[in-house]
Amino acid sequence: MRTKNSLLNFLTSIVPFVVFVALGFLKIRVWQSSLDENIYALNQLFFQLFAYLSIAEAGIGALVQKEYYKLLIDEDHDMICKYYTVSKKMLRTVCYVIMAAGLILSFFLKYLAKDNALTQMYMQEVFLLFLAKSLVEYFMFSPRFVLTADQKLYKINFQMYFYRILETLMEIGLIYVGMSYVLVLCCSIVLRIVMNLHLNKIVFREYPWLHTVSDTQGLKIEGMKHVFIYKIVSSIQENVGALLISAFVNPISVIIYSNYKYITKYVNDFIYQLGTALTSSLGNLLYGEDNEEGYHTYEMINTMFYFIATFLTIAVGYCINSFIAIWVGENKVLDSVSLYCLLFVFYHTIARRPQYILKDVFALYKELQLISIAEAIATLLFSYMLVIHLGIKGILIAAVLAIIVTNFWYFPVVLYKKIFNKRPVLDFCKYFFSIGLTGSILWFSNKYLPAISKQSFLIWFVSSCVYSIGILAVLLMAYFLVFKSFRGLCGKGMNVVKDVIIHRRK
Numbered sequence: 001m002r003t004k005n006s007l008l009n010f011l012t013s014i015v016p017f018v019v020f021v022a023l024g025f026l027k028i029r030v031w032q033s034s035l036d037e038n039i040y041a042l043n044q045l046f047f048q049l050f051a052y053l054s055i056a057e058a059g060i061g062a063l064v065q066k067e068y069y070k071l072l073i074d075e076d077h078d079m080i081c082k083y084y085t086v087s088k089k090m091l092r093t094v095c096y097v098i099m100a101a102g103l104i105l106s107f108f109l110k111y112l113a114k115d116n117a118l119t120q121m122y123m124q125e126v127f128l129l130f131l132a133k134s135l136v137e138y139f140m141f142s143p144r145f146v147l148t149a150d151q152k153l154y155k156i157n158f159q160m161y162f163y164r165i166l167e168t169l170m171e172i173g174l175i176y177v178g179m180s181y182v183l184v185l186c187c188s189i190v191l192r193i194v195m196n197l198h199l200n201k202i203v204f205r206e207y208p209w210l211h212t213v214s215d216t217q218g219l220k221i222e223g224m225k226h227v228f229i230y231k232i233v234s235s236i237q238e239n240v241g242a243l244l245i246s247a248f249v250n251p252i253s254v255i256i257y258s259n260y261k262y263i264t265k266y267v268n269d270f271i272y273q274l275g276t277a278l279t280s281s282l283g284n285l286l287y288g289e290d291n292e293e294g295y296h297t298y299e300m301i302n303t304m305f306y307f308i309a310t311f312l313t314i315a316v317g318y319c320i321n322s323f324i325a326i327w328v329g330e331n332k333v334l335d336s337v338s339l340y341c342l343l344f345v346f347y348h349t350i351a352r353r354p355q356y357i358l359k360d361v362f363a364l365y366k367e368l369q370l371i372s373i374a375e376a377i378a379t380l381l382f383s384y385m386l387v388i389h390l391g392i393k394g395i396l397i398a399a400v401l402a403i404i405v406t407n408f409w410y411f412p413v414v415l416y417k418k419i420f421n422k423r424p425v426l427d428f429c430k431y432f433f434s435i436g437l438t439g440s441i442l443w444f445s446n447k448y449l450p451a452i453s454k455q456s457f458l459i460w461f462v463s464s465c466v467y468s469i470g471i472l473a474v475l476l477m478a479y480f481l482v483f484k485s486f487r488g489l490c491g492k493g494m495n496v497v498k499d500v501i502i503h504r505r506k
Contacts, residue, residue, distance in 0.1 A: 014270070016157065016158060016161030016162070016164075016165065017161065017269070017270060018270075019161070019165055020161055020164050020165050020168065021266045021269075021270070023165060023168045023169065023172070024168060024262070024266065025327065026172060027168055027171060027172050028259070028262060028327075028328070029327060029328065030172050030175055030176050031043075031171075031172075031175055032255065032328060034175050034176060034178075035175060035181065037251055037252065037255070038113075038116045038117050038118050038251055039118065039126075039181055040251075040255060041113070041116065041246065041251035041252075041254045041255055042109075042113060042116060042118060042123065042126070043130075043181070044242060044246075044254050044255070044258045045109075045112060045113055045242070045243070045246045045254065046126075046127055046130045047239075047242075048239040048242045048243045048246070049102075049105065049112070049127075049243070050102075050130070050131065050134050060087055060090050060091060060094070060221060061087075061141075061145055062360045063221045064083050064084075064086075064087045064145050064221055065145050065148060065149045065360075066360075066361070066362075067083050067221075068080060068083065068145065068146055068149035068150070069149055069361075071083070072146075072149060072150050077209045077210075080146065080210070081209070081210060081211055081212070081213050082213055082216045082217070082219050083219065083221070084142060084143070084145075084146065084210060084211075084212065085212040085213050085216050086216050086219055086220070086221060087142045087145060087221065088142040088212060090221070091138050091139065091141060091142050092138075092139060094138055095135045095138050095139050098131065098135060098138070099131060099132075099135065102127065102128065102131040103128065105127075106123070106124040106127050106128060107120075107124070109123040109124065109127060110123065111247070112243065112246055112247050113246055113247075113251075114246065114247055114248060114249065114250060115250050115251060116251055125182065126181055126182060126185065129182065129185040129186065129189070130185060132185075132189055133185055133188045133189045133192060136189065136192040136193055136196060137192065137196065139196075140193075140196035140197070140200060141196070143200045143203040143204065143207075143210065144156070144199065144200070144203055146203065146207060146210060147203050147206065147207075152206065155202060155206060156199050156202050156203070159195075159198060159199060159202065160195070160199055163191065163192075163194070163195035163198070164195075166191065167188055167191050167192070167195075170184075170187055170188070170191065171184050171188065174187065229369055229372070229373065232376070233372040233373055233375065233376040234372075236376040236379055236380055237375060237376055237379050237399075237402070240379060240380055240383050240395075241257065241261075241383060241395040241396075241398075241399065242254060242257055242258060242261070244383055244384065244387045244395060245257050245387065245391070245392060245395060248387050248388055249387070249391050249392070253391055253392055255332070256332045256334070256392060257392050257395070259324060259327075259328055259332060260320070260324070260334060260342060263316070263320060263323075263324075264316070264342065264345075264346045267312055267316065267346070267350075268346070268349055268350065271305075271308065271312075271350050271353055272353075294420075295420045295422070296485075296488075298354065298358070298420075299426070299485045300485045300486075300488055300489040300492070301354050301489075302354045302355075302427065302430070302485070303430060303479070303483050303485040303486045303489060304486070304489055305350060305351055305352075305353050305354050306351050306430045306431070306434045306479075307434075307475060307479050307486065308350060309347050309348075309350035309351035309434060309438075310347075310434045310435075310437055310438050310475055311468075311471060311472060311475050312346075312350060313343050313346055313347040313350075313438050313442075314438055314441050314442055314445070314471050314475075315464070315467070315468045315471060316343065316346065317339070317340075317343045317438075317442050318442060318445050318446070318449075318452065318467060319452050319460070319463075319464040319467065319468075320339070321333050321334070321339065322451065322452040322453065322454050322460055323452075323460060323464075325454045326454055326456065326457055326460055330454075334392070335393065337393055337397075338392055338393045338396050341393075341396035341397050341399065341400045342396050343442075344400050344403075344435075345396070345399045345400060345403065347434075347435060347438060348403055348407075348408070351430075351431060351434065351435075352407075352411065352412075355411055355412060355415050358415050358419060359415065362418070362419060364414070364415065364418060364419075367414055367418055368411065368414055368415075371406055371407065371410040371411065371414070372407075374406045375402050375403070375406035375407050378401065378402040378405055378406055379398060379399065379402040382397070382398030382399075382401050382402055383395050383398040383399075385398075386398050412424035412427045412428070430483070433482065437475075437478065441471065441474070445467075449467075452464055452467070
């Protein structure tokens, strides 16, 4: 059942997600060609600011889902309703805190947007509307924590992406015909309210027993202090780059940086969809069965993510600059050093995704608190020192340095010791093998193969597909020969395919 639900969660999200991302590329092209450069750069700044404001959420979702895993196994509906009531109240309180903090922050926007010609009054108006749009999710999300923990996101995936795609089409259309950014934000707020009402109706139909209770008997969600610190750390690591570029460089640099981060973000979001599909399954497995079986299952998942990280880093690294040149212009292409730094961070994030899943499943925020703080401080210090002199390149170099001196070595040591009582020797071997293979193939490709064509999207797409298929074949052979866990994963995959074929024949 775990495998089936994980597969359904992934399959029902992947197709609409691809459509959503494709429309996102069109949206960026239309917005950059139709909107004033200052407004577009300001919109990117808002995303970074909201990430910091959303620290107030303090990991309520991850912590309450941890409780739901065990309660769903025990079918303890009464306790689930109590946790649901607590999480709902807390998320709504978070919304009020974020809005109040955002109102105060809005008076300082001019200082965070260097060389931006927009007025302070206009900045405040659109920022508060942007906050309202973003907070709709927080205000209405709490019922879906139960659905996520129960591995049944497939029941709402199509509907959720329908609304997201509709919102993107609306934003493209309104900006294309010359409507104001303010009107776009107002329409998005209305659509998001409708979407959340619809999705929650589906959740309550699935769990008719789910409701708020008048007395939670003093129930509290434990561990929020450690999650709160982790949220601060995570926001610094992920968003300090664009914020410092906006404050110390100029709007066009914000746009260039955001274009590349958009591509890597949505590839990472694709991987996150896979991770989300596996999170509940892995949580149920590690909580409900013996540790050794859980370890072997985890190692197969871990190897799969190293394979995915290697493939995607090579494919993106070889093809991305040609795509950027066609998409938004050759004047918005990164230099080689900046690109390779971006690719390292991209590789590391995907390769270590299973470890982030373990951290969330077991809520190991306290155990990883010290190194997370160290990584955030390193990121902030390196970024501040380098952005003034090197701009975008400085931000990306800083991200690489921060990972190397902190997260890279400490994170797996703590996780493997705490969960499996083992040393992460095999994990480090996979990391070095995969990144070495990635670097070697990229070096060979750039030195001996012709560059991907910039003539048109069609030629670029065909050339990139041919290259990627060749790389995929090489990597399949390499991983199959080197890793026993990858061979086991392939065997499990073949069994799933056989079961599907047999079931259809019946």
